[in-house]
Amino acid sequence: MYTREDGGMVPAELARHHQGVYKDIIRKAILDSKTRKIDFIAYSRAPGIPQALYRTRDAAEEFAKELNLPVIGVNHAIAHLTSGHLFCKVKDPVYLYTSGANTQIIALEGGRFRIFGEALSIAIGNALDKFGRELGLGFPAGAKIEEIAKDGKYIELPYVVKGMDVEFSGIITKAIELYRKGYSKEDLCFSLQETLFAMLTEVSERALAHTSKEELLLIGGVAANRRFREMLDRMCRDRGCRFFTVPLEYAGDQAVMISYQGLLEWYCGRRGDKEVEIRPYERSDQVEVNFKLSI
Numbered sequence: 001m002y003t004r005e006d007g008g009m010v011p012a013e014l015a016r017h018h019q020g021v022y023k024d025i026i027r028k029a030i031l032d033s034k035t036r037k038i039d040f041i042a043y044s045r046a047p048g049i050p051q052a053l054y055r056t057r058d059a060a061e062e063f064a065k066e067l068n069l070p071v072i073g074v075n076h077a078i079a080h081l082t083s084g085h086l087f088c089k090v091k092d093p094v095y096l097y098t099s100g101a102n103t104q105i106i107a108l109e110g111g112r113f114r115i116f117g118e119a120l121s122i123a124i125g126n127a128l129d130k131f132g133r134e135l136g137l138g139f140p141a142g143a144k145i146e147e148i149a150k151d152g153k154y155i156e157l158p159y160v161v162k163g164m165d166v167e168f169s170g171i172i173t174k175a176i177e178l179y180r181k182g183y184s185k186e187d188l189c190f191s192l193q194e195t196l197f198a199m200l201t202e203v204s205e206r207a208l209a210h211t212s213k214e215e216l217l218l219i220g221g222v223a224a225n226r227r228f229r230e231m232l233d234r235m236c237r238d239r240g241c242r243f244f245t246v247p248l249e250y251a252g253d254q255a256v257m258i259s260y261q262g263l264l265e266w267y268c269g270r271r272g273d274k275e276v277e278i279r280p281y282e283r284s285d286q287v288e289v290n291f292k293l294s295i
């Protein structure tokens, strides 16, 4: 994975990094898996930074040519969602997708993954990192904030839920302002977690009520936070719903979900793309769900 100390992203640097590592990683993965037969190459064509998507597309094409295989481009966000069906055996959940760059409450309705609510400005992971940067915690900051929060007490922070959407940036600004005024980092980390996670718990509960679904599935890197999982689990138990989290090593970005998504589409008759393309701006609700969610 490409990371920088400051948590930033320089697209050209990112592409250079991927260019340097992809061959060895893919070859090692194939050897480690002891795979005997490969039917197709799946790659992430959407959404994301174009430079990274182009790099992936070129690599997929290169391997496909070398091995004479078809190529299937999938949507990365959809792959996060369906990976829950692989790992947790959920049937028809509300999906809570929380990562560095994404915060969305999603459910399948009428053949599409509908986005019921989302973060209006920055996503939850970026919000925590922004506060972490102020505290000099490095990147990513989520785990350190969780650790520091253990010794904190509650301080009131703004709580911003607008219908099914959440807004984190003003809360982070306020927390930074209080930190500069001398409030303790323990209290601020604790209060920030309680507030942001309570907002997401509230909208998740509302999505469950609205859709009459009985499962909540948490995906994305922020699933690593124990307090977050505890709050969601408690809310689900109170409502008689079931709460699931994909195993932590698969909660963030990984290639298993891309292969699995390719496989779902392969099983439903997709046999390789004529045009191997990228779709940087394709959202989850633009993809027609014409495949089964489990095999």
Ligand code: FE2
Pocket: 076, 080, 099, 252, 253
């Ligand atoms: Fe992701």
